[in-house]
Every structure is written in C-alpha cells, then in structure tokens.
Amino acid sequence: MRLPSRASLQTRLRDAAFLLREAGYWLGSLGILVAGLVLLPFIALGVGLYAVPGLLEVLDRLAARAQGRAAGFAAAVVPFERRRLSGRYSFAQLAALLSAPESKRDLSWLLFHSAFALLAGILALVLPLGSVLYIAAAPFWPLFPPESPLELTIAIRSWGDAVLTMLLGAAYGVAAWILLPWMARRISEGTLAILSPRRYADLSQRISELSAARASALTAHAAELRRIERELHDGAQNRLVGVVMMLGLAQRAAETDPAAAVPFIGRAQDAASEALAGLRAAVHDIYPPVLDELGLGGAASALTSRSPIPCSLDVHGLERAPAAVESAAYFVLAEALTNAAKHSDASRIDVVLHTESTPREDVLVIQVNDDGRGGARVGPVDAAEGSGTGLAGIARRAAAFGGRLVLASPAGGPTKVRVELPCAF
Known part of the structure; x- marks a missing residue:
C-alpha cells in the first residue's frame, strides 16, 4: 500500500483550510440573510427601502471577498470588475438596484453559502480529527476501569472493540481524504459560477459602458471645440484685429509724419506677441508639449x-x-x-x-x-x-x-x- 505523498497531504490541508475559512464566514452570510428576511415586510411597505442600500453594500462586499477567496483557491481570474455601491438613491433607483442582475447573483450566492458552507466546514474539521482520535485513542482502552470504559462511538471493553473503533477511524480518514477536495472544489466552483455573470450579460454590460463612454466622449469633444473657438475668438482673434488696426494707423501716420508711426508699430508688435501667446496657450490646452x-x-x-x-x-x-x-x-x-x-x-x-x-x-x-x-x-x-x-x-x-x-x-x-x-x- 503506497502512503500519501507530501504534496497530497499539503493539498488536503489546503482544502481543509479553505473549507474552515468559508465556515468562519458563514456567520456573516447567515446574519445578512436573517437581516434581509426581517427587512422584507418593511420593504413591501416602502419604509424598508431606506435600509436596502446599506444591506446590499454589505452583501456586495461579502460576496466580493468570497469571490476573491474562491478565485485564489481555484487559481482562477475574475475577468470583470464588481460594482461599487455608494451614495443615496431614489425609490426608482432602489427598485432597479434590487432587480439588478448583480443583486440577484449576490442573493443566490448568499443562499448557497448559508446552506452549505457550515456543513462543509464541520465535515472538514470532524472527519480528520475523528480519524486521528479513534486510531490514536482506541489502543489505550486497557487504561480505563471496567466500570467506566473508553467510549467513542462504542464502549471499548476488548481488543475487538478497539480494532473496530480503529477501523471506523480509518474509514473517517478515507472519507476525509476523498471528500475534502471534492467539497472544496464544489464550494469554490459554485461561488465563482454563481457570482460570475453570464457571457451575454457581460457583453451587454460592456456595450452599455462603451455606449455611455462614446456619448461622453462626443459631448466632451463638442465642448472642447466650443472652448477652443471661444478662446481663439476672444483672445488671439481680437489681438490680431488689433494688430491690423495698429498697422493701418501706422501706415496712415507714416504718410504724413513717419515718426508718429513708431508708437503704432510698437503697439502692433505687442498685440502680435500677445496673440502668439494666446495661440500657444490654445495649443497647450489641446495637447501639452511637455508630455512628449x-x-x-x-x-x-x-x-x-x-x-x-x-x-x-x-x-x-x-x-x-x-x-x-x-x-x-x-x-x-x-x-x-x-x-x-x-x-x-x-x-x-x-x-x-x-x-x-x-x-x-x-x-x-x-x-x-x-x-x-x-x-x-x-x-x-x-x-x-x-x-x-x-x-x-x-x-x-x-x-x-x-x-x-x-x-x-x-x-x-x-x-x-x-x-x-x-x-x-
């Protein structure tokens, strides 16, 4: 009979640790489920809607952490970002929030986790400990007095009872060896399957995001064009008009008194410098050269x-x-x-x-x-x-x-x- 390898033992320990960790989070799942059931009648009356965002936010965080634990255990990648709930919502928004696919997935996971996480954690703890206890303790039955024998599943009063108890412990060990990885896979795969959106839902969400981004980009582009047009009209264009006027006045002055044209030429030069600075600022606002x-x-x-x-x-x-x-x-x-x-x-x-x-x-x-x-x-x-x-x-x-x-x-x-x-x- 070949003994289990060190890698197999490490794998089983990892499976048991994952199941025990999920059992530890079971209290959180149960608490959210009970709170939701208590809140349900008040939601129907409309008063409970005020508590919905907070409850959904806690559920969303709990589900996100469960998804992260499951992905880490299964070495899987979550190919999407979970929503983030914050702020205040109107009644219409709250109703949409409750009926959103993300809320339905989180609720389905909550029911799944509340039903199976604790049971799997108990088995992950009881089966290995029971196996070790039965096999290790049964041979010491002679140390107990006949009127108060060692009692495990059965009262051990003879070596036959001790061997039977040790066989039962070995059965617990075999059950733990087989069931622990199976339960760990079922919990992790179930969590990822429930919390991951279907492909068409993911694509639909992505299309909606891209459509919203495209609309925002078009609006921002139009706004940028209006801003640039306004800056050019109010800035560089007005200064260039001033340059033309100053040069016209300088030309007229030069016909009668050349010396009188010099101030107009200086003012035209200043206006041209200001116009150039305005054009540089407008170009800078489009794409700053410092980035290159x-x-x-x-x-x-x-x-x-x-x-x-x-x-x-x-x-x-x-x-x-x-x-x-x-x-x-x-x-x-x-x-x-x-x-x-x-x-x-x-x-x-x-x-x-x-x-x-x-x-x-x-x-x-x-x-x-x-x-x-x-x-x-x-x-x-x-x-x-x-x-x-x-x-x-x-x-x-x-x-x-x-x-x-x-x-x-x-x-x-x-x-x-x-x-x-x-x-x-």
Whole structure:
C-alpha cells in the first residue's frame, strides 16, 4: 500500500483550510440573510427601502471577498470588475438596484453559502480529527476501569472493540481524504459560477459602458471645440484685429509724419506677441508639449512644482499610456490641483500616479489627497461653459474614456480624489 505523498497531504490541508475559512464566514452570510428576511415586510411597505442600500453594500462586499477567496483557491481570474455601491438613491433607483442582475447573483450566492458552507466546514474539521482520535485513542482502552470504559462511538471493553473503533477511524480518514477536495472544489466552483455573470450579460454590460463612454466622449469633444473657438475668438482673434488696426494707423501716420508711426508699430508688435501667446496657450490646452518631452511623470512634476500649496509626488508604478489618456490625466491633475488651491485651505497635497493591471485592461490612476476643510461635491456641468470646470469637468473627462471619478470629502476633511482612466478605451 503506497502512503500519501507530501504534496497530497499539503493539498488536503489546503482544502481543509479553505473549507474552515468559508465556515468562519458563514456567520456573516447567515446574519445578512436573517437581516434581509426581517427587512422584507418593511420593504413591501416602502419604509424598508431606506435600509436596502446599506444591506446590499454589505452583501456586495461579502460576496466580493468570497469571490476573491474562491478565485485564489481555484487559481482562477475574475475577468470583470464588481460594482461599487455608494451614495443615496431614489425609490426608482432602489427598485432597479434590487432587480439588478448583480443583486440577484449576490442573493443566490448568499443562499448557497448559508446552506452549505457550515456543513462543509464541520465535515472538514470532524472527519480528520475523528480519524486521528479513534486510531490514536482506541489502543489505550486497557487504561480505563471496567466500570467506566473508553467510549467513542462504542464502549471499548476488548481488543475487538478497539480494532473496530480503529477501523471506523480509518474509514473517517478515507472519507476525509476523498471528500475534502471534492467539497472544496464544489464550494469554490459554485461561488465563482454563481457570482460570475453570464457571457451575454457581460457583453451587454460592456456595450452599455462603451455606449455611455462614446456619448461622453462626443459631448466632451463638442465642448472642447466650443472652448477652443471661444478662446481663439476672444483672445488671439481680437489681438490680431488689433494688430491690423495698429498697422493701418501706422501706415496712415507714416504718410504724413513717419515718426508718429513708431508708437503704432510698437503697439502692433505687442498685440502680435500677445496673440502668439494666446495661440500657444490654445495649443497647450489641446495637447501639452511637455508630455512628449518629459512624459506624464515629468509633466506631473512640473505641475506640482508650480502649485502654491506644498505637494508631494509619487509616480512609482506608473507606466506609459496612450497619448490621449496621458493628456486627459494631465488635465485632470491640473484641474484637481487648481481646485485644491482655490477651495481647500489645505497645507499639503499628496499626488500619486500609478498604473493598475486588471484582467480586462490597464488603468491609469490619479490620486490627489489634501488635508483641507473637505466638503467638496461634484456639481452639475454647465453646458454653456463647455466641458465644465472643477470636479464636474474632471468627472466628464474621465467618463469620456470609460473611467470614473471617486470622491471622498467629508466635512472637515481630508479630501481624496481618485480618477481611473482605462488605457484600452
């Protein structure tokens, strides 16, 4: 008879550890299930809808962690990002939230986990311990007095009873050897199968995201064109008109008094210089040349060095991204620093730029944290003002690339701004 190898023993120990860990999280699953059942009658009355977002947020986090544990055990990759619940919702939004496919998957997993996780954990603990106890303790039955024999499954009063008990312990060991990996696979595979969206649902979600990103990109593009047209009309064009007028006046003055034409020529030169500066600023707003010269890290260093508030910059883990993404990141950072300087009353700003790799794509992350007074909010975007300024403009710029703005700014501070820009938009 060949003894189990060391690798097989390690595998069984890993299976048992996974099952025991899932049994430990069973209390959380049961608590959410009981809370949902208690809340159900109040949801029908409408009052309980106020507690739905909090309950769904806890369930979403619990399911996300379970999915992560299952993926780690099965060495699987989760090819999508889970939703994140936050903020306030209207009644219509709450109803849509309850009927969303993600909520249905989380609820199905909750029922599955509540039903089987504890049972699997108990078996993972009882079977191996029972096997060791029965085999190790049965031979010591003579040490017990006849009136108080050793009792395991049966009272052991003879060597025949001891051998029978040891055989029962061996049966427990064989059952544990066979059942532990099977139960661990069923729990992990079941978790991943329930929490992973079907292929058509994933594609539908991706199409919706791309459609929303395309609409945001078109809106942002139109707003940028209006802003550039306005800057050229109000800036460079007016200054060039001034140049033409000054040159016309200089020409007329030169016909009668050449010396009188000199001031007009000087003013025309000044106006031409201002027009050139305006054109350079407009070109800079379209795509900053510093990005080509120094890259995003160098451009960010130039921005932070010009901030009136002391800034720290961390670009560890930052990788090159498409030019359009780096340009958007540059303007996001510039706007975030401007907002902090104008409104935060902060004494320090910390900027972090890095690239996060996800199963779907790489994501360029811009984080701007300040120790100011907080209370920042994302306001509506004024269509007349183009793409918007402040946090609203940042949100729209991120949405144009299929990204998002995550804002945490409680009253009293600090303010944390996180912008995620997918690199494969």
